[in-house]
Amino acid sequence: MDNEINNERAAEIPLNSSHIQPEEEEPLSLDDDQRVYLVPFRWWKEAQDNSLSEVKKGIPYAASPATPYGGPMKLLSNIFNSDIGFNLKKEDELLRNGENGEVGVSGRDYALIPGEMWLQALKWHSDSKHLSKESKGSSAVEEDMSDVYPLQLRLSVMRETNVLAVKVCKKDNSVECFRRACKIFNVENDALRVWDFSGQTTLLFLNDKNKISKESQKQTEQDLLLELQVYGLSDSIGNRGVKKDEIAHHPNGISYVMNGSVVNDSSSSVRSNSTLFGNSFEAGTLGLTGLQNLGNTCFMNSALQCLAHTPKLVDYFLGDYKREINPDNPLGMNGEIASAFGDLMKKLWAPGATPVAPRAFKLKLAHFAPQFSGFNQHDSQELLAFLLDGLHEDLNRVKYKPYVEAKDSDGRSDEEVADEYWRNHLARNDSIIVDACQGQYRSTLVCPVCRKVSVTFDPFMYLSLPLPSTSMRTITLTVVKTDGSSLPSPFTVTVPKNGKLEDLTLALSTACSLGFNETLLVAEIYNNCIIRFLEEPTDSLSLIRDEDQLVAYRLLKDVKGAPLVVFMHQRMEEKSLIGRSTTNWRTFGFPLVVRKNIANGYDIRDTYAKLLTPFLAHGEESADIHDGSEKSATEVIMEKDDIGNTRLSGFPETSDKEEPEAKSDTDFQFFLTDEKGAERLSEIALEEPLKPTLDSERLNVLVSWSEKTVQCYNVHPLSSLPEVFKSGFFTRRPQESVSLYKCIEAFLKEEPLGPEDMWYCPACKKHCQASKKLDLWRLPEIVVIHLKRFSYSRILKNKLETYVDFPIHDLDLSNYISQKDAQSSNRYMLYAISNHYGSMGGGHYTAFVHQGGDRWYDFDDSHVSLISEDKIKTSAAYVLFYRRVET
Numbered sequence: 001m002d003n004e005i006n007n008e009r010a011a012e013i014p015l016n017s018s019h020i021q022p023e024e025e026e027p028l029s030l031d032d033d034q035r036v037y038l039v040p041f042r043w044w045k046e047a048q049d050n051s052l053s054e055v056k057k058g059i060p061y062a063a064s065p066a067t068p069y070g071g072p073m074k075l076l077s078n079i080f081n082s083d084i085g086f087n088l089k090k091e092d093e094l095l096r097n098g099e100n101g102e103v104g105v106s107g108r109d110y111a112l113i114p115g116e117m118w119l120q121a122l123k124w125h126s127d128s129k130h131l132s133k134e135s136k137g138s139s140a141v142e143e144d145m146s147d148v149y150p151l152q153l154r155l156s157v158m159r160e161t162n163v164l165a166v167k168v169c170k171k172d173n174s175v176e177c178f179r180r181a182c183k184i185f186n187v188e189n190d191a192l193r194v195w196d197f198s199g200q201t202t203l204l205f206l207n208d209k210n211k212i213s214k215e216s217q218k219q220t221e222q223d224l225l226l227e228l229q230v231y232g233l234s235d236s237i238g239n240r241g242v243k244k245d246e247i248a249h250h251p252n253g254i255s256y257v258m259n260g261s262v263v264n265d266s267s268s269s270v271r272s273n274s275t276l277f278g279n280s281f282e283a284g285t286l287g288l289t290g291l292q293n294l295g296n297t298c299f300m301n302s303a304l305q306c307l308a309h310t311p312k313l314v315d316y317f318l319g320d321y322k323r324e325i326n327p328d329n330p331l332g333m334n335g336e337i338a339s340a341f342g343d344l345m346k347k348l349w350a351p352g353a354t355p356v357a358p359r360a361f362k363l364k365l366a367h368f369a370p371q372f373s374g375f376n377q378h379d380s381q382e383l384l385a386f387l388l389d390g391l392h393e394d395l396n397r398v399k400y401k402p403y404v405e406a407k408d409s410d411g412r413s414d415e416e417v418a419d420e421y422w423r424n425h426l427a428r429n430d431s432i433i434v435d436a437c438q439g440q441y442r443s444t445l446v447c448p449v450c451r452k453v454s455v456t457f458d459p460f461m462y463l464s465l466p467l468p469s470t471s472m473r474t475i476t477l478t479v480v481k482t483d484g485s486s487l488p489s490p491f492t493v494t495v496p497k498n499g500k501l502e503d504l505t506l507a508l509s510t511a512c513s514l515g516f517n518e519t520l521l522v523a524e525i526y527n528n529c530i531i532r533f534l535e536e537p538t539d540s541l542s543l544i545r546d547e548d549q550l551v552a553y554r555l556l557k558d559v560k561g562a563p564l565v566v567f568m569h570q571r572m573e574e575k576s577l578i579g580r581s582t583t584n585w586r587t588f589g590f591p592l593v594v595r596k597n598i599a600n601g602y603d604i605r606d607t608y609a610k611l612l613t614p615f616l617a618h619g620e621e622s623a624d625i626h627d628g629s630e631k632s633a634t635e636v637i638m639e640k641d642d643i644g645n646t647r648l649s650g651f652p653e654t655s656d657k658e659e660p661e662a663k664s665d666t667d668f669q670f671f672l673t674d675e676k677g678a679e680r681l682s683e684i685a686l687e688e689p690l691k692p693t694l695d696s697e698r699l700n701v702l703v704s705w706s707e708k709t710v711q712c713y714n715v716h717p718l719s720s721l722p723e724v725f726k727s728g729f730f731t732r733r734p735q736e737s738v739s740l741y742k743c744i745e746a747f748l749k750e751e752p753l754g755p756e757d758m759w760y761c762p763a764c765k766k767h768c769q770a771s772k773k774l775d776l777w778r779l780p781e782i783v784v785i786h787l788k789r790f791s792y793s794r795i796l797k798n799k800l801e802t803y804v805d806f807p808i809h810d811l812d813l814s815n816y817i818s819q820k821d822a823q824s825s826n827r828y829m830l831y832a833i834s835n836h837y838g839s840m841g842g843g844h845y846t847a848f849v850h851q852g853g854d855r856w857y858d859f860d861d862s863h864v865s866l867i868s869e870d871k872i873k874t875s876a877a878y879v880l881f882y883r884r885v886e887t
């Protein structure tokens with residue numbers, strides 16, 4: 001063999017590159033990465049329109065047994081080498097006579113075709129099967145003829161005889177591929193003919209004639225490696241797969257072809273690919289290609305897989321979509337997003353493809369949407385919204401958008417106004433995305449003052465549905481009276497799980513019989529101090545966690561302008577460390593709160609004494625502490641002075657004429673402190689007026705207790721606060737469930753606009769908080785439903801784990817369509833789901849995709865595996881994709 005190219009160079013310069021044109025044939029325009037497919041000639045012939053004069057003529061080759069190996073190695077070759085070898089020779093007689101309908105439709109005739117022709121033929125057969133499922137025609141394509149697997153052929157040109165020598169080696173192919181090749185290329189018993197429609201054999205002869213590589217002339221015993229895609233030639237359904245023992249005993253693993261290069265998977269990577277193909281090369285694997293995770297890109301992979309299996313988009317982007325790219329659209333991205341997405345789609349739908357690394361698409365995405373740059377986790381729905389809008393603008397068929405002005409209804413019917421809005425929309429927006437994914441809803445606004453009604457018809461790309469709560473939540477709080485009349489009491493109230501703070505205060509007001517002149521101030525306690533007050537009525541109850549400790553203080557309404565006085569308590573604590581005991585001050589209990597104007601230290605002392613009244617210890621033990629007096633504990637501690645003020649008997653009385661007496665063991669000391677009670681800023685003297693603080697609305701006081709004072713009071717109620725919800729084995733909450741129809745009803749429910757979404761009433765000439773009602777008017781072929789699982793606030797983010805029960809085969813939206821006389825079907829079938837598992841910070845995205853029949857697949861980045869239909873309904877469902885089912 002004079003001109004042979006080694007394997008390394010074959011990987012660099014694929015056989016199907018088009019840098020050399022035939023001298024007599026029509027110039028070839030093949031892409032560098034276009035593959036060659038071996039298909040049954042009859043299957044290929046049926047998909048052709050013979051009336052077209054542009055049908056490409058093929059070059060027929062007849063196969064014959066190869067010449068046995070000669071030389072001194074002949075004996076060893078016959079013993080150890082079981083490779084398949086045969087020669088292909090042009091059949092000049094067929095070329096002279098031309099092709100007719102009887103040629104190549106019987107016997108063992110095969111065709112070599114490029115990828116573009118293969119996709120066209122595959123689509124023709126797929127459409128043909130769809131239109132005539134029940135007919136028993138003579139079509140060569142069968143249900144089980146969708147298997148595509150790679151085969152390595154070593155080719156060399158024998159110039160003397162103008163013959164193409166072909167060899168199939170075991171070392172280049174998996175055991176299963178080689179076994180099938182033996183059945184296909186058995187030329188000893190059955191005649192074999194190959195028709196080349198790809199022009200690859202012509203290129204091979206030209207390459208040999210022109211000697212494209214000088215180095216190749218020095219190579220001996222080397223062949224050109226052709227990476228062939230074999231289609232529709234599998235065994236029976238029950239015997240398609242590679243046996244486990246054959247995989248295990250194959251020394252080189254399994255060889256896959258991707259973009260013109262050979263990827264030899266080691267034993268460690270066989271697992272991931274075997275999950276993709278079932279038992280390896282299972283039939284019907286088109287589109288079952290994973291996407292590699294480039295670093296927190298699972299959100300992108302999940303959304304892409306759902307779009308990559310949207311039927312109308314698949315046909316569009318596997319066809320000639322580039323002729324519709326609008327690079328001059330100022331709202332678009334120069335067509336680059338559409339091109340990047342189209343290239344990725346073709347890779348995902350290439351037969352026999354290994355997991356794709358979407359680096360080129362990720363770079364384009366980051367260029368036009370910097371929010372998705374880097375490797376942070378993002379929201380798959382946000383990416384989906386950007387991508388759909390970007391694809392629409394890049395593929396917008398409208399080159400020059402006309403100016404359109406929305407007209408008022410003026411008493412016209414909704415149908416007439418809606419059609420006018422839709423025509424105006426299509427005059428500026430016309431693309432495959434609009435055709436497939438855009439619908440229309442009616443928006444009705446009503447002014448609360450003049451009752452002016454405004455009706456508009458707006459397009460939508462997807463529906464973002466809220467998750468209404470179907471269950472209630474129990475919250476336990478401790479209610480504290482600030483008049484010193486009773487001990488703190490725990491109350492458990494039931495509120496809507498997704499309710500507001502006003503729902504909680506209303507339920508608690510009823511439970512504790514709140515007076516008409518009282519109000520509740522709810523605070524969260526942590527580490528014996530108040531970390532926040534819950535004062536905004538519209539705050540979501542989801543901000544309250546089960547492990548929180550809440551206190552509700554009953555305050556008087558008529559004390560306006562007075563500061564909030566917060567008393568925190570501390571006592572001496574003794575610790576033993578390495579045989580030595582130490583004492584230090586430690587805060588205990590929850591703060592006591594009152595709203596009152598404070599003038600001096602006496603006011604502080606007397607107010608605190610009143611708050612402590614319910615905690616006094618009763619009995620002989622407390623009376624003995626106070627010099628054996630016969631007074632009760634209350635009488636001993638609480639006394640009236642000459643002017644009627646209440647004071648603690650342990651506190652020394654002072655006057656302007658006398659020096660303060662030495663403090664007894666039962667004295668309290670008061671200090672100004674910070675919000676956490678962490679330090680003593682300054683001591684509060686009883687007779688001195690209080691110094692003004694930086695915060696005029698809140699006065700934080702730290703009270704130091706002596707040990708004897710502690711014994712006079714029952715501090716247990718101060719130190720035991722229940723949690724909002726105490727979880728346990730028997731208090732485990734069942735998973736919340738809600739129907740998808742309930743979510744749709746919540747989305748369409750009339751509700752007032754928020755303060756940030758005020759509507760300008762043309763009649764009142766001012767902004768007002770109007771009520772808004774949405775109705776579905778026109779439904780698209782593809783309905784994308786976004787479940788609003790994530791909520792955001794100024795303090796924290798939250799995810800709802802609600803289980804949404806959504807239909808799989810029959811989503812009926814007829815009851816939610818206002819346009820009752822619509823001709824299109826309102827029934828939909830689920831075909832893809834974008835899932836989110838875990839929490840806000842450390843979640844993971846996957847996708848479930850329907851692949852015909854009852855087959856569903858789990859796309860987890862690069863891993864693709866079969867999943868049963870009864871497993872696809874989970875509380876992780878985030879974005880649902882439905883396609884219309886025509887009746």
